[in-house]
Each structure stands twice: as C-alpha cells, then as structure tokens.
Amino acid sequence: xxxxxxxxxxxKSQQRKALVSYVMAGDPQPHVTVPLLxxxxxxxxxxxxxxxxxxxxxxxxxxISLAAERALAGGTNTLDALNMVKEFRKNDQETPVVLxxxxxxxxxxxxxxxxxxxxxxxxxxxxxxxxxxxxxxxFDAVLKKHDMDQIFLLxxxxxxxxxxxxxxxxxxxxxxxxxxxxxxxxxxxxAEAAARIQKIKAVTDVPVGVGFGISDAASxxxxxxxxxxxxxxxxxxxxxATLAPEQAxxxxxxxxxxxxxxxxxxx
Numbered sequence: 511x512x513x514x515x516x517x518x519x520x521x522k523s524q525q526r527k528a529l530v531s532y533v534m535a536g537d538p539q540p541h542v543t544v545p546l547l548x549x550x551x552x553x554x555x556x557x558x559x560x561x562x563x564x565x566x567x568x569x570x571x572x573x574i575s576l577a578a579e580r581a582l583a584g585g586t587n588t589l590d591a592l593n594m595v596k597e598f599r600k601n602d603q604e605t606p607v608v609l610x611x612x613x614x615x616x617x618x619x620x621x622x623x624x625x626x627x628x629x630x631x632x633x634x635x636x637x638x639x640x641x642x643x644x645x646x647x648x649f650d651a652v653l654k655k656h657d658m659d660q661i662f663l664l665x666x667x668x669x670x671x672x673x674x675x676x677x678x679x680x681x682x683x684x685x686x687x688x689x690x691x692x693x694x695x696x697x698x699x700x701a702e703a704a705a706r707i708q709k710i711k712a713v714t715d716v717p718v719g720v721g722f723g724i725s726d727a728a729s730x731x732x733x734x735x736x737x738x739x740x741x742x743x744x745x746x747x748x749x750x751a752t753l754a755p756e757q758a759x760x761x762x763x764x765x766x767x768x769x770x771x772x773x774x775x776x777x
Contacts, residue, residue, distance in 0.1 A: 513606040513634045514659050514682035517556055518717045518738065527734040527773045529554060530683075530719055531766065532610065532743030534561040534577035535594055536586025538750045538758070544597045546759050550746075551605045553763045554770030557683075559637070559741070560595065562588050562611030569639045573744040576751060588615045588624075592631045599632035608635040608661055608682070621652045628658065635659035635682045643675040650679060663687055666706060677714035683739060684710060689722045704736035727772035734773045742769060 521528045531550050535543055563581035595607050616624045643662050650660050659682030688703045707718050720733045721741030730740045749758035
C-alpha cells in the first residue's frame with residue numbers, strides 16, 4: 511500500500527478530513543523549504559504538495575506564479591526539489607509528498623530518470639497539470655514500476671468522459687478544482703462543488719480532495735464537509751511575497767493550525 515493510500519485510510523478510520531498543503535520548492539530561498547515542511551506536518555498537514563518551479567505555470571494565478579519566479583531566481587530547479595524531499599525524509603518517513611508541476615521539465619529529464627530519482631527521494635505521487643489522462647499512459651507505467659501514484663485534476667467543466675478517464679487511472683487521490691480559473695481565485699460555490707464531488711465519488715473509491723479558493727477556516731470547513739480533503743496553496747504561499755522568511759514561516763504554521771482546527775470541527 512502506498513503512503514498516500516495508507517494516510518487516507520487512516521484519516522477515514524478516524525472519521526476526519528485531510529489537509530493537503532501546497533508549498534513551492536525553494537520559495538523564497540532553498541534553505542527555507544525543508545524546515546517549513548516539517549513545521550507544517552507537525553502543525554497538522556496530512557499530505558504535502560511540493561511545487562516544482564517552472565517558468566510558464568499556465569494553470570497558476572499570480573501568487574504561485576510569483577513563488578515560482580522567486581524559487582527560480584534563488585536557483586532551485588526540479589532536481590533540487592527532489593533533493594529537498596530526500597532531506598525531508600531523513601526525519602519524516604510518514605507524511606506523503608506529492609510533486610505538482612508541469613510536463614516540460616519532466617520530459618527534459620526523462621520519465622525513467624525523473625521517476626527513479628523521485629522514488630529514491632521518497633516521493634509518493636506526481637500531479638502534472640498539463641498531462642491529461644488520455645496521454646498519461648507512458649508516464650503512468652513508469653510510476654507504477656516504482657509504486658508511485660499519479661494524481662489527476664477534475665474541474666466543474668469536466669465531461670462525463672473525462673471523469674471516467676480519470677477514475678480509471680487515478681490513485682492516491684483525485685484533485686477536484688472547485689473554480690473555473692487559476693489558482694488563487696476567490697469565489698466558491700459550495701453547492702456546485704458538492705454536487706460535482708458527489709458525482710465523482712459515485713463512480714470511484716479514490717478519495718477526492720478539493721482545491722482552489724480555500725483560504726480560511728470558513729472555506730476549509732465548507733469544502734471539508736463535502737470532500738475527503740481540502741487542498742490549500744495560495745493562502746500559504748502568499749506569506750513569502752510580503753514577509754521576511756522567518757515571519758512567513760510563522761504565519762504559514764499559524765494558518766495550518768487555523769485550517770486544521772476548522773476541519774477537526776467536522777468530526
């Protein structure tokens with residue numbers, strides 16, 4: 511059983527909701543990332559999504575796009591991000607880590623090499639935003655050899671056919687995008703998200719996490735009531751745009767505690 515499957519089984523048995531956090535590797539500086547991941551896990555994060563810095567993050571809004579720019583300017587690349595996971599694993603063998611990024615850097619490295627290094631580093635899953643399930647078979651075959659999960663996105667605009675493609679291939683969890691737009695968008699429609707998530711869960715046992723637009727206790731609690739997990743990114747990442755690294759880490763940890771407390775009220 512993968513680390514992701516084990517974590518979601520544990521969460522289900524405890525009748526609680528998972529908190530999935532997104533952090534950009536190397537933002538704002540490379541030395542900040544690993545200590546931040548440890549502090550977030552200690553504060554109540556169940557699954558870590560580690561962003562791979564990329565120069566053309568077309569699915570991301572300004573907050574995460576700027577985080578990628580800061581990481582790249584600080585010298586962090588894809589292989590550096592994998593090394594950060596390896597360093598994280600020295601003291602945390604339990605918290606699942608999912609890489610979230612784009613196809614181009616993976617293709618440059620090569621599927622086999624990328625997945626091999628990721629596996630050795632302790633990565634549990636990969637979500638490539640611009641690799642649709644219809645084109646993901648070759649990459650997935652490599653992931654399966656290393657017992658790693660491929661995560662896919664579904665959105666309000668996803669057709670029944672796309673949902674079927676995803677549920678046939680997804681492992682770990684399915685990432686439901688609650689909004690039509692980029693990361694960091696602001697307006698949530700809980701009723702619509704609930705209806706769509708119910709439709710997805712009717713055809714799969716894979717956990718469904720919901721992200722985009724979740725930024726505070728109220729939105730986390732609302733979405734946690736209809737999904738297996740809430741996925742939060744911009745609300746964490748934006749701290750590093752305006753605060754010194756030490757202050758940003760402190761504010762990020764406080765935000766984790768706020769969201770964790772809100773989700774735990776659903777138990």
